[in-house]
Amino acid sequence: MxxxxxxxxxxxxxxxxxxxxxxxxxxxxxxxxxxxxxxxxxxxxxxxxxxxxxxxxxxxxxxxxxxxxxxxxxxxxxxxxxxxxxxxxxxxxxxxxxxxxxxxxxxxxxxxxxxxxxxxxxxxxxxxxxxxxxxxxxxxxxxxxxxxxxxxxxxxxxxxxxxxxxxxxxxxxxxxxxxxxxVDIEKFAPRQSGRDRIRAELGLKESDIMLLSVGELNENKNHSSVIRAVAGMELTYVIVGKGEKSGELERLSKEFGVDVRLVGFRTDVADFYDAADVYALPSIREGLNVSLMEAMASGLAVVCGRIRGNTDLIENEGCLFDPVNMDEIRKAIILAIENREELSRSNLQKIKHFxxxxxxxxxxxxxxxxxxx
Structure with missing residues (x-):
């Protein structure tokens, strides 16, 4: 039986x-x-x-x-x-x-x-x-x-x-x-087709910098800190997810003059990883975040909070930040943009263990x- x-x-x-x-x-x-x-x-x-x-x-x-x-x-x-x-x-x-x-x-x-x-x-x-x-x-x-x-x-x-x-x-x-x-490394392997499709949907040129976060729009995910940190930078911040903080994030984007795109719940998240240049996980608390692993498997440069779980995955101190320190967040994002190829290679190697x-x-x-x- x-x-x-x-x-x-x-x-x-x-x-x-x-x-x-x-x-x-x-x-x-x-x-x-x-x-x-x-x-x-x-x-x-x-x-x-x-x-x-x-x-x-x-x-x-x-x-x-x-x-x-x-x-x-x-x-x-x-x-x-x-x-x-x-x-x-x-x-x-x-x-x-x-x-x-x-x-x-x-x-x-x-x-x-x-x-x-x-x-x-x-x-x-x-x-x-x-x-x-x-x-x-x-x-x-x-x-x-x-x-x-x-x-x-x-x-x-x-x-x-x-x-x-x-x-x-x-x-x-x-x-x-x-x-x-x-994380399914094969599923999230980077593909040019996904990058082309999402960038066309968002109206972004290949040369435009796209910063991405994936996660529920709530207090813990802390997307508001990224919006404040990137004020004045020439980039588009795309957030995949739904939640009660959507109105607040839209208000902040206008207040700080940041091009923020809230695209809601999507079933084609893998294509968004392909389209992005840098992935940001500003959460206050995580266990071992799946979207961070997916982003790494997609060959993205990632920046994230210096918190439990994230430090199991990310060893480059320059890519870690205090989740409520806007200056640290901004510096980490700039570093990741400038070192995308090197960080991509190291992340693809590290994620094999997961x-x-x-x-x-x-x-x-x-x-x-x-x-x-």
Whole structure:
């Protein structure tokens, strides 16, 4: 009889962007897989993209299960309801193990799984507490994650800082480091056709400098700092993503006289990497950012915050900056523009260590050894 596994995340984009390969690994092992998330949450993906994911899962024989998780830690009644839903689901389907992602869903899952003695693999995509994090993050998230680690059979960390801290302080039965969710180096290999198409769409000449960021338009992604930093520079700043900060970013672009293009959610992100000259990741907090790895695999010069995860990928100090220091951001972008070819070569070499095949092999071993498949 095939073993049944549950894959969980708060929102469906986490499944579609980061866990399809994990699902295929489980299917190849002969497992039956269910996927649970709040499929009504359109904060990251539009309804059409979510339905496409559900159709893709259905074609694989996978059921998409609606659990009413919330991304907000303040919606206590909703968390209680989703805990009851999760517990009922686990009791009814008797999963061999659960692989869970995102902090709130994973807290609920581990509490429910503990009640049923169900094994849990938890991937921490970047703890909310980290070197330099606000005190409130340490007061709220650290004790919760430490306590819940007692109910975690395998804790997967995706950057060296989180791994070291978990090994020293947490109680999970097994703690492992995996180099992120991996990047498909072949998929993101640079192509001239993508560059030509996107630049034509944006009305940019080959000689125009295009700076790119990919990510949700929210406070943590910190795109506003880049807009302030590049004021007066002759370039176009393109941001792929959607979110509540779009109005503020449009206002800032006018205030600082920066040519900013907010292109929203796109399914052709690889072509935007091809079209760009420099990639910027100004986030305040990251685990191990996928878009940064994709940009490196695309042969882009990249600049990013001097924060956890980013420093696992980028060794050139000139390409790192304090995310709230406009002068450092500006200097890093200028350096990257002036040294694009050299940085491109070094990034293409470095990213080979984070290839998807490497991550898949580690994940397969975790499933087999850590969960007894």
């Amino acid at each position: 095939a073993k049944r596994v549950l894959m969980v995340a708060t929102v469906p984009s986490m499944i579609g962007q980061f866990n399809i390969k994990n699902i295929y690994i489980l299917l190849d092992m002969g497992c039956e897989v269910d996927v649970a998330a709040d499929f009504t949450d359109t904060s990251m993906w539009p309804t059409e993209r979510i339905q496409k994911l559900k159709d893709e899962l259905s074609d694989l024989g996978i059921e998409s299960i609606q659990l009413n998780f919330s991304r907000s830690p303040l919606k206590i009644n909703r968390h209680i309801d989703s805990y009851k839903e999760t517990l009922k689901l686990i009791q009814e389907r008797q999963y061999s193990f659960i692989h869970t992602h995102t902090p709130i869903a994973s807290a609920i899952v581990r509490l429910a799984a503990h009640k049923t003695a169900t094994k849990v693999v938890y991937t921490a995509h970047g703890f909310h507490f980290y070197d330099g994090a606000p005190l409130k993050n340490w007061l709220i998230f650290y004790p919760v994650e430490k306590w819940l680690s007692k109910y975690t059979d395998v804790l997967i960390t995706i950057n060296q800082e989180d791994y070291r801290r978990a090994k020293e302080k947490f109680y999970a039965k097994k703690i492992v480091y995996v180099p992120g969710v991996g 290839d998807l095949s490497t991550v898949d092999n580690i994940t397969s071993e975790i499933y087999r050894r850590g969960t007894g498949i």
